[in-house]
Amino acid sequence: MIRKIISQLQDFFGISRKEARGALVLIILMSFLIWTPFVFRRLILPHFPIPFTEKKLNTQKLDSIVAELNKEAPEKPGFNNYEKKEFSKKAEKPIRLFPFDPNTASVEDLTTLGIPEFLAKRIEKYRSKGGKFRKKEDLLHIYDFPASTYKSLEPYITLSVSKIPVNSEKPVFTPDRKFADVPARGNNYVKPALVPFDINTADTTQLIKLKGIGSKLSVRILKFRDGLGGFHSTSQFSEIFGLDSVAVTELNKYAKIGTAVKKININTATVEELSSHSYLRNKKLANVIVNYRNQHGIFSSAEDLKKVKVLDAVTIEKLVPYLAY
Template structure:
């Protein structure tokens, strides 16, 4: 049974025998992990004695009430600022005109701005920040709107706007903005290059990833399967690639054509390792029997001679026939 499962995984996924054994062990471990909690609760847990009796219901109710009271007390506390903090924010100071981009920390405190906000403004300026309009002060974290309304008439910003160049009749170098750029209608949308048919046996990943439903990983899997075969001899072999959905399969059938010859394997001189490297002859036992039969009975002349090796079924011979030479 074990050998049959390994052979099935090997044929289904197109992997080596070692990889098939690893996959079988992984499947068994996953199955064990899924069913372990159920087995533990159903048969193991009832056999384990309780170390202590469960607490009485009255004790649980009292603990629940105590936790509920503590939570209520927590939510009653002020969320944002304590009383002293609010007093600091709302305190008044001497008002005078100032530029927020140049005013010092001491002058801001004199205006009634709390020390922590003055330091925050200074830190904002030291990192390259700049106040371009009065409302930018409100972008400082926790800056109160009431304080801004009190200071707003005294905020004086240095003018940053550049005076516009006056237009005159003598100035002929000015260009009409409407004529500066071409009309939108003159732009043409770039068209995607049309996909063309290509030879699957000489294609690379760049050609495969252009097809819908095929990404980088899937394109590498297709090329790995192709190289292990020695090339595709028919588009019907696309269905043997693991992970292809209907969209990717339709795209391959439409654009990936078989135009070049496959790589032949001389069955009369191939070693066991060369035979097992082929995707259709992964079974090392069958490859060894083929080599031994050839040694005992002489070279194979036709495909009918290979059919005399009883361990090879008719389906495998039909699949491997295009790749063999005698």
């Protein structure tokens, strides 16, 4: 019977026989610990009742303590003040709609308009990092900004952002043009405009040009990308730890997917290769996949991965673009 249970544990969890034995011992120990208090209260404790005299003494002692407290209570003013004290709920700030510019409105103005305080602070942080609202719809680029709130505020949004003039006299470099002909850099110098780039081949020098991304974040983005084998969708940017709405907006605007991702052959990959992937950082999880493959044969599709019980549907969905069979 024990062998049968061990075999079932192996098939269910995709683990080795040694690990299945350990799991069985752990289950038995946990069952013992869970049931011990119940058995003690139901079967053992009733055989050791508290003597009547002791019970009576305890009751008398409690009664004397209560009488003592009741006697002292009137003598001490405010003895029960804490219990009787009523705490009034913080009054909710009334919502008032009025014309506002999201580029200049204060946190207090935004909360008065019905925007939650955490979103109002997020808008202020976005502006402090150089972010600008050039269209009314740009408010929806703020992470978690409710569409219903935007709909009610849209008629009251007024924007006064002036467009940056384009310098038509910006020098153009040609192979046969002399350096003497190029006008000296002065107050009229315009910073070169950012151009879209391939995120799967980009380096830190390209990333740190974007708003909200410094040297540390740029290294983290590349580390996450290399662990994946490349980005297959811009929606993956929001999975990178530490990126705020400003950085994600900038990446969505300039970082494009121009190179195919590097795939892993799920039927030949080692535990080390699997655990190095950004979606499979758990070495034990990679070990279960390899053990299951060794016991049940190769994987022919993503449907076969669903048979590995420790893999949830979300992880499988994320892995699919990176797997080869």
